[in-house]
Amino acid sequence: MSAAADDAESFMALTEKISRERGFGTASYKDGCLRRRIAVRMRANRVDDYTAYSHLLDNDPLEFDRLLDALTINVTKLFRNNEVWDAVAASVLPELWAGESIRIQNWVAGCASGEEAYTLAALWHRHVTTHPASGAPDRVRITASDIDSRSLIAAAEGAFGPETLTETPDSIRGRYFAPVDTDGRAHAAPELREMIRFERRDLLSELPPAGALHLITCRNVIIYFDRPSQEALMKRFHHALAVGGFLVLGKVETLLGPSRLLFDVVDQRNRIFRRA
Ligand SMILES: C[S@@+](CC[C@H](N)C(=O)[O-])C[C@H]1O[C@@H](n2cnc3c(N)ncnc32)[C@H](O)[C@@H]1O
Known part of the structure; x- marks a missing residue:
């Protein structure tokens, strides 16, 4: 041979x-x-x-x-690629919050040690508390999943070192990621923890029920998958979202092949799509 x-x-x-x-x-x-x-x-x-x-x-x-x-490869950060989160805060959360769903179901797919989930929870909490007429924080549910159980243990702890916080806006940092312990780690506020449930899930084989979700964020994950798996996953995201629900892929990934027909573009720069 x-x-x-x-x-x-x-x-x-x-x-x-x-x-x-x-x-x-x-x-x-x-x-x-x-x-x-x-x-x-x-x-x-x-x-x-x-x-x-x-x-x-x-x-x-x-x-x-x-x-x-x-x-x-579980590298991550709070408010990673801040511009994406500004766009989510400006054009995704207000629309979902003004909608009629009793619960707003979010899924952070491939959450690593939780930073993306806590980022989304902080933005949601800020939005909800500044627009109280449409409900209370418990209207928002965030499921955050990863295949790596060890990352999920760190995620549940919700404590972040200074290197993880460098992109976090000061106002959010002071409100949701204080106090800092003797090791220099900032702790996520209890109201953020209450919004998030962490689960081990292989996103290539385990998906939520059809039409159940209003927002999926999946960033810096599918880049490691081969093309057929990426395309299959996009179809399954489409299946899992309610009509009008949002998919946020962020700066690195985008929709491929026929899956482009399943979504409308909301923000091309930040790869925010809406289930058609
Ligand atoms: C680079 S991190 C991205 C973390 C976060 N989304 C971000 O952008 O900062 C990639 C994560 O995807 C997870 N991952 C890879 N394959 C997966 C799979 N099949 N199912 C679920 N998670 C997976 C890895 O365990 C890792 O934590």
Whole structure:
């Protein structure tokens, strides 16, 4: 067998092992992305072929955890790409709040350690409390999900270091992310925590019921999926949204292929769409 074929075969055996043993569906991710991430862990362990690395995983569950951490890429920040959040606050929340739904259901898909969910909760809380005629904060529900259980534990804690807060506007910071503890971490206000429920969910295989949602944010997640999985996911987002519901993809991703016909563009720059 040629070295290239051997490499392809042992790479596939390794990715299948990751899916089988840790429930992380590698088949939907871009090969190049998986290879780069696995290479980082192989270098850290001074291993230079996939078969040897696979044996190492058999004997070292902690390394398996580290590999999953590397694969899930959970970099995030409060108010990441602030301009997107300004647009959400200006053109999405007021319309949903003025609408007739008894509950406004939001889903933050791929929430990592929760920063995006707390950002949305802060914007919602500010909007609701400045427009009290249309209801109370408990009208808004945010489900935030991720495939990575360890990130979700951090998310539930709701404590953020200074590096996570650099894009947070001062007024929001003072109102919702204080006090700061002795380690320099800011704690999300209880009223934000009350709005959010964190769940482990694989967004490639587990979706909410049809038409149940009013707003989905999914940013910096699908970029790692291969194109067929991205397109399939957009169709399922469409299915999960109520008619007129919003999809926020942010600066990095956009709608692809036939899924473009399923949504109207609300804000092209910030990739905000509305279910047609
Ligand atoms: C770079 S973070 C994005 C966090 C946040 N949305 C943001 O933009 O700051 C990507 C997250 O997607 C999650 N993820 C990757 N594949 C997933 C899947 N199949 N189902 C759910 N979450 C997934 C990862 O675990 C990771 O926490």
